[in-house]
Amino acid sequence: GxxxxxxxxxxxxxxxxxxxxxxxxxxxxxxxxxxxxxSPQKTFELIALSTVNSAIKYEQNFTQEKFPIxxxxxxxxxxxxxxxxxxxxxxYLCGARGGYNNQAPLFGEGTRLSVL
Amino acid sequence: xxxxxxxxxxxxxxxxxxxxxNCSYENSAFDYFPWYQQFPGEGxxxxxxxxxxxxxxxxxxxxxxFNKREKKLSLHIxxxxxxxxxxxxxxxxxxxxxxxxxxxTQLTVMP
Numbered sequence: 001g002x003x004x005x006x007x008x009x010x011x012x013x014x015x016x017x018x019x020x021x022x023x024x025x026x027x028x029x030x031x032x033x034x035x036x037x038x039s040p041q042k043t044f045e046l047i048a049l050s051t052v053n054s055a056i057k058y059e060q061n062f063t064q065e066k067f068p069i070x071x072x073x074x075x076x077x078x079x080x081x082x083x084x085x086x087x088x089x090x091x092y093l094c095g096a097r098g099g100y101n102n103q104a105p106l107f108g109e110g111t112r113l114s115v116l
Numbered sequence: 117x118x119x120x121x122x123x124x125x126x127x128x129x130x131x132x133x134x135x136x137x138n139c140s141y142e143n144s145a146f147d148y149f150p151w152y153q154q155f156p157g158e159g160x161x162x163x164x165x166x167x168x169x170x171x172x173x174x175x176x177x178x179x180x181x182f183n184k185r186e187k188k189l190s191l192h193i194x195x196x197x198x199x200x201x202x203x204x205x206x207x208x209x210x211x212x213x214x215x216x217x218x219x220x221t222q223l224t225v226m227p
Contacts (some may be wrong), residue, residue, distance in 0.1 A: 034215070041202060042154075044217040048207070081211040093159055095215070104150035104207075105215065 002027040004096050006108030013084050014116050020080040021111040023094030029074040030096035034105060035067070038091040046093075050077060084115045119143055120208050135193040137221045139206030142187065146208040149190050150215070151180065154203045159168050163204070164191070166171035196225040 005024045013019045023033060033046040048058040050071040060066060071077040077096070079086055090110050095105030123142050131150045137148070147168040152160035166173040166180045166189065173180045177196075182189040193200055206218040 004148040044205075044215075044221050049214060074197060092157075104148070104162050104165050106162060107152070 001045060002106055004094060004106045004108040006094050006111050008111055010112045011106050012023060012114045015085055016078055016083055017115065018082045019084060020078055021092055023077045023096065023108055025075045025096045026105060030098070031074060032097050033070060033071055033077040034095040035079050036093040036095060038093055040090065084113065086115050089113055089115050120206055122221050123136045123207050124221060126222040128224045128226060129196050131198060133196050135196045135223055137191040137204050137223065138188070138219055139187045139190065141208050143210065145210040148209050149189055150207050152207065153206045154205065158168060160205055179187040198225045198227050201225050
């Protein structure tokens with residue numbers, strides 16, 4: 001079956017440092033990957049949408065300078081949180097899907113980021 | 117402006133009852149509505165979805181009822197089980213695949 005793996009599952013970093021999280025699609029070709037952040041209150045914020053062979057589109061309040069994303073092939077994507085601070089805490093979710101319209105993305109288990 | 121609204125915020129039902137989770141939206145361009153189930157400490161898992169051309173979608177104990185005119189939909193969980201206790205998110209998209217999530221309904225099924 002189709003699955004999305006994210007790692008690490010949890011990470012703790014010191015304020016001002018950076019951490020990288022990875023997302024791997026198994027069993028399907030992830031032509032599009034969306035990175036979300038889920039707050040402790042469980043609300044979702046879309047960070048950016050990445051489609052292979054297209055420019056990565058960042059949402060308002062999120063920038064490439066802060067959250068650089070790599071989507072080099074149809075099975076892998078990574079995102080780095082640079083200079084993490086308390087407001088960057090949350091569950092970072094990778095949602096991936098294939099090339100069909102009206103296809104709900106599959107999410108990984110998320111990477112939970114804590115900042116000290 | 118919250119484009120996708122869910123109610124109630126939390127819901128408690130007894131085992132065997134039907135849980136009804138509500139969702140409404142504002143953007144008429146939304147045409148695809150997936151529902152996700154999320155357990156504590158885990159990512160959201162796709163549960164069931166519906167296109168706006170349909171008014172009902174059934175998958176086992178889970179049924180979506182969709183009313184395009186009123187911009188409302190609901191998820192019915194029949195014969196609720198304690199293992200169904202989770203947070204359920206309604207999401208919507210207009211084909212651009214930018215999902216707009218609701219704020220979730222936390223369901224508790226009492227044994």
